Amino acid sequence: MSMKKRVKLIGSSLFLTPMLLLAACGGGNDTGASNEDAENYPERDISGVIQWGEGGATDNISRTLAPLAEEELGGTLVMENREGASGATGAQYVYDQPADGYTLLFGAENPNLYQVLGISERDYLTDFEPVSIIGQSYxxxxxxxxxxxxxxxxxxxxxxxxxxxxxxxxxxxxxxxxxxxxxxxxxxxxxxxxxxxxxxxxxxxxxxxxxxxxxxxxxxxxxxxxxxxxxxxxxxxxxxxxxxxxxxxxxxxxxxxxxxxLPWGPFQGVFAHKDTPDAIIDKLSDSFEKAQEDEEFQETLENLGVNPLNINGEEAIEYLEQNRSTSTWMLYDAGATETSPEEFDIPRVDEE
Structure with a gap:
């Protein structure tokens, strides 16, 4: 299969109950950091929140990458699972923390569908900054x-x-x-x-x-x-x-x-609060990019059937936009949701 075709594969996987509609709490609005803090970042442990439980694809990939990222960052990543509500429990928790780069979300494609499914107000493109899109799975x-x-x-x-x-x-x-x-x-x-x-x-x-x-x-x-x-x-x-x-x-x-x-499938990535200072986002993105170049990690992804992406910045944002358009319209066309993506100004991929 060509790399070009694989990179186009888009994903979807989510679970949430109406009682867990996680309304915007205003948490994380106080950044608690400035661009100057990036020079000494990280000065304490970084919390890595995995939005799914132990033993799944997101958990396995995140925990394999974390020690490699620690070496590049010169700090410690303390990983924890906060599963529940199709990943929205973990996403909301990270959003509610100070936007200082010390709480990261290790997530899958789920937040791209929360709004259309009426699960949560959280959304990757509105509330988070992509540190890295790690890879595309099937x-x-x-x-x-x-x-x-x-x-x-x-x-x-x-x-x-x-x-x-x-x-x-x-x-x-x-x-x-x-x-x-x-x-x-x-x-x-x-x-x-x-x-x-x-x-x-x-x-x-x-x-x-x-x-x-x-x-x-x-x-x-x-x-x-x-x-x-x-x-x-x-x-x-x-x-x-x-x-x-x-x-x-x-x-x-x-x-x-x-x-x-098709093409369609899940992805894994690392995200920070949208208001995190640019300099800290840049440092995180550079560190995770270098970490993913590790040959053993690349072999791990290959053995798992994951197509490595290792993208950040504008390229990652474009990927998320395409994924959201493809996945939400696929759900709507398949009858899995009655809410049209148009209500959230989400265009079809061929209309972008």
């Missing part, structure tokens, strides 16, 4: 190895003939399984019994424990389970097989009608 439809569903066709046929019988584990509204299920229902008439969990790690555990029949995971999170023989990946949600999973068919091999939704 989604795979997985079952346990001993599942009676040996192919995607088996799963689809059973679901259409037995509506609601298959339990599909999700990471909540707007998450990978939720969006994938919406696409399957819109195009093929499937109907799943959806049960929510807090991210890739808990979903994998639930599948291992036979709590669910199937789910959709980032390929980077499912890879180790597939290689160990615990999971079977029925298809990748892409228009061609992946180099990291060459034996897994693309969803369009059997269902070409999904081409209109």
């Amino acid at each position: 989604a795979g439809i997985v079952v346990k190895e001993d599942s009676p569903f040996e192919s995607l066709e088996d799963l689809i046929e059973y679901s259409t003939e037995n509506p609601g019988d298959i339990t599909m584990g999700t990471s909540g509204e707007g998450g990978l399984p939720h969006v994938a299920s919406a696409m399957l229902q819109a195009e093929l008439g499937t109907e799943f019994n959806q049960v929510p969990y807090n991210g890739d790690g808990p979903l994998a555990t639930a599948l291992l424990g036979d709590e669910i029949d199937a789910t959709v995971l980032a390929v980077s999170a499912a890879q180790e389970y597939v290689e160990s023989g615990d999971f079977r990946m029925l298809a990748v949600i892409n228009d061609e097989p992946l180099d990291s999973a060459p034996d897994v068919p693309a969803i369009t091999d059997e269902y070409p009608e999904f081409e209109k939704y």
